[in-house]
Amino acid sequence: LSQDTPWGLWMGFDVVTGVALAGGAYVITFVVYVMGVDKYHGIVRATVLNGLLAYCFYGAALLFDLGRPWNAPNPYIGNSFGFSSVLFLICWHFLLYMVAEFVEFSPVIAEWLHLEKAKRVLKKLTLGTVILGITLSILHQSGLGALFLMAKPKIHPLWWSEFIPILFFVSSIYAGLAMIIIEGTISHRVFSRLIPEKHHQHFDGIVFGLAKGAAITMFVYYFFKALLFIHDGQWDLVNDGWGLWYLVEVIGFVLVPALMFAFGFKHRSLRIIKIAAVMALLGIILNRMNVSVISFNWYADVHYFPTWQEFVVTLMVIFSELWVFRWFVTRMPVFSAEH
Numbered sequence: 608l609s610q611d612t613p614w615g616l617w618m619g620f621d622v623v624t625g626v627a628l629a630g631g632a633y634v635i636t637f638v639v640y641v642m643g644v645d646k647y648h649g650i651v652r653a654t655v656l657n658g659l660l661a662y663c664f665y666g667a668a669l670l671f672d673l674g675r676p677w678n679a680p681n682p683y684i685g686n687s688f689g690f691s692s693v694l695f696l697i698c699w700h701f702l703l704y705m706v707a708e709f710v711e712f713s714p715v716i717a718e719w720l721h722l723e724k725a726k727r728v729l730k731k732l733t734l735g736t737v738i739l740g741i742t743l744s745i746l747h748q749s750g751l752g753a754l755f756l757m758a759k760p761k762i763h764p765l766w767w768s769e770f771i772p773i774l775f776f777v778s779s780i781y782a783g784l785a786m787i788i789i790e791g792t793i794s795h796r797v798f799s800r801l802i803p804e805k806h807h808q809h810f811d812g813i814v815f816g817l818a819k820g821a822a823i824t825m826f827v828y829y830f831f832k833a834l835l836f837i838h839d840g841q842w843d844l845v846n847d848g849w850g851l852w853y854l855v856e857v858i859g860f861v862l863v864p865a866l867m868f869a870f871g872f873k874h875r876s877l878r879i880i881k882i883a884a885v886m887a888l889l890g891i892i893l894n895r896m897n898v899s900v901i902s903f904n905w906y907a908d909v910h911y912f913p914t915w916q917e918f919v920v921t922l923m924v925i926f927s928e929l930w931v932f933r934w935f936v937t938r939m940p941v942f943s944a945e946h
Contacts, residue, residue, distance in 0.1 A: 622666075632659070637741050653790070662705050711733060755767065756769065768835050822865055860893055
């Protein structure tokens with residue numbers, strides 16, 4: 608990393624991409640607690656835990672990226688950045704949302720410790736905390752996109768837009784839904800003995816509902832992308848390698864999985880839905896990496912490529928999160944109240 612390439616894999620994947628993949632927590636809590644759809648109540652605890660750990664670990668990954676971790680409090684106090692900085696807002700949104708997610712998950716801890724009074728009090732805080740968490744999520748998901756508004760000269764025109772905050776927010780919705788499908792599928796195999804039989808029976812119906820939501824959101828996202836492409840008259844930009852790479856992302860990993868989600872929901876095909884979920888996640892990773900790393904300084908003679916140490920640290924963060932997730936679900940009543 609250098610002054611010309613100030614951020615790389617740790618910022619582009621661990622933070623910008625990781626936060627989008629953790630979007631399932633605010634989507635599911637909104638559906639269950641605000642819209643009152645009890646059908647998805649069985650996956651709330653695991654989804655919130657996954658979101659909380661993702662924010663904690665991907666936020667901690669920034670300490671590697673900074674190089675001077677003792678400067679981490681600067682954005683929170685407005686030092687050198689100012690209170691009107693996008694980074695100031697994002698940092699506070701991150702911190703407050705992690706607190707909100709901890710409060711949402713805290714009844715599980717109270718139940719594990721047999722603190723019935725604390726559990727009742729914490730449950731009463733759930734709805735207010737969920738509303739606060741949803742608000743903070745909308746703000747920081749779009750705020751991450753707003754970070755790139757000031758980088759217009761450095762990002763390829765196909766990936767830069769003044770509406771990139773909206774695109775980041777909408778894409779985080781279906782990224783979270785796709786992540787829940789994959790995470791739930793794996794959990795129902797790995798932790799099958801911890802999950803009640805009735806939850807196993809209802810899981811297929813939950814997947815179909817998530818697929819419907821993902822399909823609708825992906826079509827909305829694709830409509831926005833197509834509208835911006837046509838409005839800005841970017842036809843000439845798809846005649847080279849960058850244009851082909853853009854079409855691979857938008858058509859191959861947005862439109863195609865959206866159609867697969869819709870087809871799988873209509874024809875009740877779990878296999879197609881799960882393949883679509885994997886493709887949707889790959890599409891999110893590709894989009895966020897294109898914006899933050901690949902198409903960043905696209906005109907430069909020498910392009911950034913992560914070192915093997917950056918890959919190792921990134922894998923360390925991911926596998927550490929999985930290990931801690933496993934520690935929680937094997938000890939606490941995450942999947943079942945009768946744990």
